[in-house]
Amino acid sequence: MLTAGAALPFYNEPALAQLSKIENVPPDAVMINANENPLGPCVEAAEAVHSVVSKGGRYMYAETDALQNLLAEQEGLEPSYVQVFAGSSAPLHQAVLAFTSPEKSFVTGDPGYEAGERAAKFIGSKVVRVPLTKDYAHDVKAMAVADSNAGLIYICNPNNPTGTLLERSGIESILQAATNTAVVIDEAYAELSGATVIPWIKKYPQLFVVRTFSKAAGLAALRLGAVMACTDSIALLQRAMPPFPINVAALLAADAAIRDRQTMQRYVRDVHRSRGWFEQQLKTLGVKTYPSAANFVLANFGPEGPALFQRLERKGILLRDRTREIGTGFVRITIGTQKEMERLVREIKRYR
Numbered sequence: 463m464l465t466a467g468a469a470l471p472f473y474n475e476p477a478l479a480q481l482s483k484i485e486n487v488p489p490d491a492v493m494i495n496a497n498e499n500p501l502g503p504c505v506e507a508a509e510a511v512h513s514v515v516s517k518g519g520r521y522m523y524a525e526t527d528a529l530q531n532l533l534a535e536q537e538g539l540e541p542s543y544v545q546v547f548a549g550s551s552a553p554l555h556q557a558v559l560a561f562t563s564p565e566k567s568f569v570t571g572d573p574g575y576e577a578g579e580r581a582a583k584f585i586g587s588k589v590v591r592v593p594l595t596k597d598y599a600h601d602v603k604a605m606a607v608a609d610s611n612a613g614l615i616y617i618c619n620p621n622n623p624t625g626t627l628l629e630r631s632g633i634e635s636i637l638q639a640a641t642n643t644a645v646v647i648d649e650a651y652a653e654l655s656g657a658t659v660i661p662w663i664k665k666y667p668q669l670f671v672v673r674t675f676s677k678a679a680g681l682a683a684l685r686l687g688a689v690m691a692c693t694d695s696i697a698l699l700q701r702a703m704p705p706f707p708i709n710v711a712a713l714l715a716a717d718a719a720i721r722d723r724q725t726m727q728r729y730v731r732d733v734h735r736s737r738g739w740f741e742q743q744l745k746t747l748g749v750k751t752y753p754s755a756a757n758f759v760l761a762n763f764g765p766e767g768p769a770l771f772q773r774l775e776r777k778g779i780l781l782r783d784r785t786r787e788i789g790t791g792f793v794r795i796t797i798g799t800q801k802e803m804e805r806l807v808r809e810i811k812r813y814r
């Protein structure tokens with residue numbers, strides 16, 4: 463019988479991603495379950511992908527450097543402070559491998575984005591979950607002292623699935639308390655929140671900021687993410703990287719998406735507008751929502767929620783039921799196009 467090397471932990475991202483897979487999605491489905499940008503890549507990014515075939519025969523050193531230089535320039539950093547990855551789940555996994563172990567724990571807010579926690583469990587690292595406050599904010603004081611042997615403190619900001627944004631002072635208090643612990647701030651929704659701690663990277667060598675092109679940039683299927691940290695800290699993550707993890711189509715599409723600021727800004731404006739409209743609609747229906755700084759909203763439909771979500775799914779409207787993690791009737795709803803949100807509201811009204 464074939465067996466894998468005993469020393470290699472099983473932590474592959476595709477296997478984890480399958481946990482969220484939905485089967486038999488109808489072609490006209492309203493997919494507001496995964497916080498994607500329904501408009502996809504901007505025109506320039508799509509054109510870059512079309513033109514990529516001629517570049518397919520060579521390894522992509524030049525394109526990788528070009529994108530890292532562009533990201534560094536955009537954020538006022540040295541290029542050696544930036545490492546691109548295939549998406550942002552990948553570096554979350556690698557950070558877990560690099561900094562946690564059965565002795566060195568992974569500390570996370572609860573509920574929070576699960577990729578890092580799953581990776582930590584796969585490799586047998588200790589996981590310390592710190593409940594969010596009653597307002598669904600990270601409990602920074604509790605996180606800073608959650609484990610004297612913490613290897614990595616993970617903060618998703620804004621937090622997925624609650625949408626809540628932690629104030630910069632809260633993050634700084636953790637950085638000041640946990641000087642020998644990797645502090646990973648996941649800014650997957652930074653374009654929507656307008657908040658970032660990238661300027662602190664030079665001050666705090668233990669700070670890693672994770673970004674993705676899967677959300678506002680609309681490149682989820684192309685797989686491009688980035689980590690920013692000081693040069694020596696980036697080097698610790700690079701040790702765990704596979705040799706050529708990123709394809710040239712993703713690199714060129716991301717480059718084009720960064721340069722086309724207007725499209726991204728339009729998407730952000732549209733999300734803000736539709737999110738406000740949608741929250742108001744739910745309020746008039748008596749459904750509680752929580753303040754969100756991201757492209758999704760956490761709502762509580764109460765005990766009738768799970769049946770409603772199933773009915774909506776049968777109608778081809780996919781939401782992310784969070785009953786198991788948060789409580790009965792909690793659901794995370796991505797802000798899709800205004801038309802999609804109107805279809806959702808119509809269906810909700812039909813069933814309530």
Ligand SMILES: Cc1ncc(COP(=O)(O)O)c(C=O)c1O
Binds near residue numbers: 549552648676687
């Ligand atoms: C907070 C957060 N981080 C990271 C990711 C992973 O995204 P990707 O691997 O596509 O960059 C997601 C996806 O939903 C997310 O919500």
